[in-house]
Amino acid sequence: MESGLQPGDRLPTERMLAEKLAVSRGTIREALKCWESLGVVEMRKGSGSYLLRPVSPQSLHMPLTVEGRDVATLLHMLDVRRALEAEAAAICAERATAAEIRTIQSHLEAMEPVFFGPVDISAEADWAFHRSIIDTANNPLITQIVDGLRSLMHRFWEQPLGIVDFGHASFPFHRAVFDAIAQRDARMAREQTMNLLETVRADLQRGAAAREFEANG
Numbered sequence: 305m306e307s308g309l310q311p312g313d314r315l316p317t318e319r320m321l322a323e324k325l326a327v328s329r330g331t332i333r334e335a336l337k338c339w340e341s342l343g344v345v346e347m348r349k350g351s352g353s354y355l356l357r358p359v360s361p362q363s364l365h366m367p368l369t370v371e372g373r374d375v376a377t378l379l380h381m382l383d384v385r386r387a388l389e390a391e392a393a394a395i396c397a398e399r400a401t402a403a404e405i406r407t408i409q410s411h412l413e414a415m416e417p418v419f420f421g422p423v424d425i426s427a428e429a430d431w432a433f434h435r436s437i438i439d440t441a442n443n444p445l446i447t448q449i450v451d452g453l454r455s456l457m458h459r460f461w462e463q464p465l466g467i468v469d470f471g472h473a474s475f476p477f478h479r480a481v482f483d484a485i486a487q488r489d490a491r492m493a494r495e496q497t498m499n500l501l502e503t504v505r506a507d508l509q510r511g512a513a514a515r516e517f518e519a520n521g
Contacts, residue, residue, distance in 0.1 A: 315353040375512040392441035393493040404440045411436045467511040473503040
């Protein structure tokens with residue numbers, strides 16, 4: 305985009321864009337909706353449209369659509385998390401600087417005291433820890449895909465299927481993942497991330513079984 309806008313900046317109004325590009329406001333509105341579906345802009349009611357990602361003639365934007373809120377969808381999401389987060393942890397172990405490892409550690413130490421507390425607090429702390437690893441991997445494709453799926457990831461943190469202790473079994477694996485990264489052990493970092501996410505899979509399956517049992521009387 306030649307306007308000089310950066311991610312987070314507010315776009316000109318639909319009227320201004322229509323006048324500048326010599327098209328109708330309806331055309332602008334449809335283009336913004338298309339860009340929103342690609343995760344390029346965010347349209348905020350009463351506030352305007354905001355740029356989320358940089359755009360240039362060389363940009364390639366890949367749409368991402370996830371349907372459903374059933375167990376199968378959550379398990380599909382978990383498969384994606386396994387592929388992306390396990391590899392991100394391995395990359396961190398291989399390439400993270402000492403300062404980046406300290407940042408990951410700070411997020412871990414902020415998360416551990418609140419992990420079993422209120423979901424809204426524990427979820428954000430957990431996300432900050434995982435995101436610090438993803439950011440440190442410094443792969444924009446991994447980061448963007450995970451960001452695109454974040455709304456679905458939140459369903460893991462909101463007691464899906466009525467499981468009050470959902471995710472609790474994953475607690476010790478967070479430190480195990482960090483220890484492997486700090487020790488520069490890529491294989492172990494990948495393995496411990498997989499172990500962490502397997503506890504999530506077990507919780508989902510446990511909740512699905514309980515729901516099926518209730519439905520069948």
